[in-house]
Amino acid sequence: MSSWKKYLGILLPLAAVVAAPLVLRDTGTESAIEADVRLEIITPHNETIRREFGEAFAAYWEEKTGQSVYVNWRVPGGTSEIVRVLGSSYEAAKEQEKEGIGIDIFFGGGAYDFGKQAKLGRFEKLRIFETQPGLFGEQGIPEKLSGETYYAADHTWIGAVLSSFGICYNLDLIKERGLDPPARWDDLGDPKYQRGIALADTTKSSSVTKAFEMLVQQQIQEELARADESEERAVVVARGWDKSMQLIQRIGANSRYFTDSSAKIPRDVAQGNAVVGMCIDFYGRTINEALKKGDGSSRVAFLMPAGGSSISVDPIAVLKGAPHPELAQAFVEFVLSREGQMIWAAPPGHVPGPKYRALRRLPIRRDLYEGETLEAMVDGSARPFVEAEKFTYDPALTGHLFTPLKRIVRVMCIDAHEEMKNAWAALVEADFPLEATAKFHDVSAVSYEKAGGSIKKTLKGSKVEAVRLANELGSVFRDNYKEAKRLAEEGQ
Numbered sequence: 001m002s003s004w005k006k007y008l009g010i011l012l013p014l015a016a017v018v019a020a021p022l023v024l025r026d027t028g029t030e031s032a033i034e035a036d037v038r039l040e041i042i043t044p045h046n047e048t049i050r051r052e053f054g055e056a057f058a059a060y061w062e063e064k065t066g067q068s069v070y071v072n073w074r075v076p077g078g079t080s081e082i083v084r085v086l087g088s089s090y091e092a093a094k095e096q097e098k099e100g101i102g103i104d105i106f107f108g109g110g111a112y113d114f115g116k117q118a119k120l121g122r123f124e125k126l127r128i129f130e131t132q133p134g135l136f137g138e139q140g141i142p143e144k145l146s147g148e149t150y151y152a153a154d155h156t157w158i159g160a161v162l163s164s165f166g167i168c169y170n171l172d173l174i175k176e177r178g179l180d181p182p183a184r185w186d187d188l189g190d191p192k193y194q195r196g197i198a199l200a201d202t203t204k205s206s207s208v209t210k211a212f213e214m215l216v217q218q219q220i221q222e223e224l225a226r227a228d229e230s231e232e233r234a235v236v237v238a239r240g241w242d243k244s245m246q247l248i249q250r251i252g253a254n255s256r257y258f259t260d261s262s263a264k265i266p267r268d269v270a271q272g273n274a275v276v277g278m279c280i281d282f283y284g285r286t287i288n289e290a291l292k293k294g295d296g297s298s299r300v301a302f303l304m305p306a307g308g309s310s311i312s313v314d315p316i317a318v319l320k321g322a323p324h325p326e327l328a329q330a331f332v333e334f335v336l337s338r339e340g341q342m343i344w345a346a347p348p349g350h351v352p353g354p355k356y357r358a359l360r361r362l363p364i365r366r367d368l369y370e371g372e373t374l375e376a377m378v379d380g381s382a383r384p385f386v387e388a389e390k391f392t393y394d395p396a397l398t399g400h401l402f403t404p405l406k407r408i409v410r411v412m413c414i415d416a417h418e419e420m421k422n423a424w425a426a427l428v429e430a431d432f433p434l435e436a437t438a439k440f441h442d443v444s445a446v447s448y449e450k451a452g453g454s455i456k457k458t459l460k461g462s463k464v465e466a467v468r469l470a471n472e473l474g475s476v477f478r479d480n481y482k483e484a485k486r487l488a489e490e491g492q
Contacts, residue, residue, distance in 0.1 A: 100321025147393030159313025189250030252413030253424035285360035
């Protein structure tokens with residue numbers, strides 16, 4: 001074979017590999033070039049949500065104005081990654097206000113992160129409060145409900161859809177292990193779930209941190225409810241915090257892994273890689289929907305733990321310095337319209353509703369939970385505004401500890417996971433001898449006082465100090481777990 005034929009045999013496959021992305025390019029690129037205007041949205045939402053709202057808004061806007069619009073979604077990761085993109089300082093926010101960062105809208109995440117960004121002056125006021133005042137008030141979208149904020153008092157952000165947190169589980173694996181389906185957060189601490197729980201890294205997922213915060217809230221509130229009247233409230237709260245940390249330890253010890261993506265949890269439960277997982281409601285319901293059989297049954301179910309979760313919101317906001325501020329405001333109005341809200345809730349093909357797949361999310365508009373719109377909802381029986389009354393989120397208990405909680409779960413359960421699992425296995429084998437169990441559950445290094453004091457203060461300081469603290473706490477828990485394992489093996 002001549003040398004040129006030899007090289008041609010190598011170059012042709014290589015050229016095919018290089019050319020493949022061009023041949024198989026997303027047709028959306030052509031749509032973006034041809035569109036009259038391009039709306040830039042940064043979001044943690046999945047591809048299904050992005051496609052439904054992107055196409056629906058484009059069709060709505062063209063019919064209304066004759067102008068074609070291409071919605072360009074920017075997805076750097078979860079909410080934590082988006083916050084890093086936006087910047088977390090007042091100086092960065094002021095610079096953005098002047099120059100902008102080429103993004104119009106922040107869509108999706110948690111009220112905590114939106115609240116922090118609003119304090120930095122990151123968002124424009126939303127005009128929907130002036131153009132559609134009838135959407136709000138006692139019979140409309142409330143500013144607050146059961147302790148959760150549904151929109152900012154200064155009107156800089158608003159919830160686009162409701163969210164709750166709970167447990168997704170594989171019915172086949174539950175049956176295989178001879179378990180009853182979980183009903184409460186406490187159930188996940190049962191050793192029968194050993195190596196069977198899917199969790200996410202709290203430093204990468206605000207939604208999973210929020211789920212853990214719900215667990216902490218429930219433990220503290222239940223401790224307050226059964227406390228003796230003579231006890232000081234601060235003492236009872238601290239005891240409830242310790243009990244919640246110990247429950248998180250048991251859940252962490254039962255876990256198979258901590259993933260970087262909370263969206264991976266229900267997928268792994270569905271595939272049989274985990275028995276149960278902690279997740280946001282629509283992830284669990286979406287998997288349930290995807291696996292439905294002809295008779296309507298599914299091998300994956302989702303539940304909100306009894307008295308264990310508030311009903312919060314997934315917000316939307318217009319960024320200061322937005323390239324297309326008027327169009328961005330119109331997008332927010334569309335998302336809150338009857339048509340936009342039913343995209344979250346209706347089955348595919350229903351008008352109004354999604355085009356391709358049921359999103360299985362609950363609208364924030366109270367007026368839709370009646371009549372034909374309620375009848376059209378896939379999860380109309382959920383009745384979130386009724387459920388919200390069963391759990392009152394008390395921000396004074398844990399709201400100030402959201403960031404410390406992220407780090408505490410990390411050092412307590414993730415950085416020391418191998419030592420934790422080994423100690424837990426030894427405890428289970430030895431039937432939980434008292435001294436070993438007490439050592440395993442020693443959470444004095446992350447007490448309520450320290451979490452809101454020295455830990456929080458350090459995390460607000462330099463990154464070097466935050467890393468040093470993480471290393472110190474990680475060492476404390478690794479040593480505790482090693483000692484707990486030794487004691488358990490000796491039957492102590």
